[in-house]
Amino acid sequence: MNVSRRQFLANLSAISSALYVAPQAISQEASKRPLRVLGTGVTLQDDIRRRAEKELGISIQFEPRGSARVLQKASTRPESFDVYEQWSNSINVLWQADAIQPIDVDRIHRWDEINSLAKTGQLFSGMKIGAGDAPHKILYVQKDGTLGANPTKQISFVPYVHNVDSFGYNTRVIPPGVPYESESWGWLLDEKHQGKVGLVNEPAIGIFDAALAAQAKGLVKFNDIGNLSRQEIDDLFQILLEFKYRGHFNGLWSSVPQSVAFMKSGRVTIESMFSPAVSTLNGLGIPVNYAAPKEGYRGWHGVLCLSSETEGPALDSAYAYMNWWLDGWAGAYMARQGYYISVPERSRGYMSPSEWEFWYEGKPARTNLPGADGNVAVKTGSVRSGGSYQERFGNVAVWNTVMDSYEYSLVRWYELLTG
Template sequence: MADRLKLRVIGRSEVLPKAVLEKAAKDLPFDLEFILIDSVKGLQRVVTSPETFDVYHQWHTVDLIWTARAIQAIDLRRVHNGHLIQNQALTRQTDARSIGSVFNQLFLQPSGRLGATPSDDVVMLPLLHGVDAFGYHPSALKEWPEGEPHSWGWLLDPRLRGRVAMMSDPVLGMIEAALAVEAAEKIRFADVGNLTVEEIDTVADILLHKKKLGHFKTIWNNYEDAARSMQRGVVLQSMFSPAIALLRSQGIAVSCAVPQEGYRGWHVDLCISSAASGEQLDAAYAYLNWWMNGKGGAVVTRQGYYFVLPDLVRPHLAPAEWDYWYAGKPAETVLTNPAGLPSVAIGDIREGGSYFERMSRVRVWNTFMDEHTYLVRRWREFLEG
């Protein structure tokens, strides 16, 4: 008897909560091996060993992995609702802020370069996007006058020394740290999403100084770590929305800031390994098509993520869920997180408002900086200092 086909999928735990894994495994006619590792380790594996995976949920690195020939082009004609991706690219001028950088390097051009002009071939299938800021416990607000606008500078404010946490990811962490330095030190970087060597040094030196003063209580690796740090005395930290949903399901009061300087925007997309062929390639397309039916998008909506084609998700959400997560309306019923635990109380309104309101406040999108190698070296100093 031949071995059953197995599709190997790399992604972060934030993108692939248990409910997604279970639904995909139930619906697809082959085995699934989910490899849940952080962005840095995932990127290293994808670039160096494309033969060890079939599908990759990539974060802001598609230009790098395409140049490294770790992924292959995706034929939108084999993707359910693929034409909607093309249509969205053509009409995105009406809501460019909400889509942001998703389409900038999406389509394969006749020259072999990546660009925004629609074609039948893409190098990633757009999937999820959203905004991140810092989360805080209500006790943190006691340090500021009532009504004080939220600011990234709070991450470095000495009034919170010993009660702040940061994430370990060098790319996202450096962007958030740069936003904090701008606000706290009253300076302005030319491009927060693409810092120069000198600007990286400025941010890294401030972080190292703060760390020596005991400013940071901990540094987290994933959303579960972030939730635990909030349970152990941290009152303000960089935070992903799944951690907020998890904490609220545990009855812990936590809010997501609406920084006056703007959010950090992000998107997660699906890529196919350059080594996938034959039955493995067919299975990879089947997995992409499963996501394009909206079921997975509905699951991660319940932790605060947005699907690239919201209308495909809406049939899989209760009206109260759509109204809260996308329309920015008060919750009419108790809403649950992906694990099925209550995380939104009746009457709650999502911080920042509706989908378009929140996405229009993006200040910078996750990106792979030109000085990435130097950035990682300085960030490692911060982590190990």
């Protein structure tokens, strides 16, 4: 039986009350100043802030920005934030800039429950690990102060929200492909889609979508797609600029709502996408498939970091906030937008069996399923693109990465935008 929005919210409230665990104590001094959280709109959502404030008894100030601006501010002004939320590809930049401090594993209450993806790079034995900065490679603080995969008692970030990304396409225009067989990143550069293609305007992300597409089309071959050389970047952008001058691209989007608007208006029929945009469009009756490319996904892992300037009562609040993310409610909230959490079993208790089966196990939805806003995001019988949690992360081609040639790639990306 389908669940109404009112009934869903009532059930969720009851579940939340039953599973609620009292937060760790926050000193009166710590509660006086807002906890300043810098990050992106992926996780800095008002529902999350309000819930965390209520359960932790502190005031929280969210500052959402585009990922490039977030990284720039965090790496140059650590005094301007207490907690940083973004993706693991930013860690090397922040660590080298002394913008973040080591996190004490003993103060992360559910550290032992965090799954193995960020700790070892694998959810199961033999799982393929994609190119680039897989999060386990930069998680642990080594004795010499560098970051590496050897486990220690200090970490550079707390693993939390993560996902795999690809592209979405309107099946009213483009016939549905077969996941992992015919769906291909090369579709983004297929001439039959000329004038109807969109890319994500995030240099450290969009470049990998473009590189995967160009390589899939046989236009270029990279030695290591996770760390392109300057020459390989030049080769890639020569191709992209030629496509641009032919009118192949019809826009680069900078936010999830903008990507939704591109597809909804018909401006594009295929584009780089994030999971919530696909759910939103499907909820609007626009049939968008989220591809499971045969070449593999672009993977990313969220990070919670401590500013190198955070200390005293603010540090206590920061640890409390990071621990709160792992208690279950937030992970379930993010699951309804298509994201995973590093302590999935904690979030399972805040999800219906049908939700868990759809989002994590890749099974058909037994009922209509709500998004984070309570509106229907998944219709009965739908199956998640790419299958289960394990299957999707077992097919990562490359992780979001700040390459050795990152600064040079920014110059070429700007040329793509303005040229």
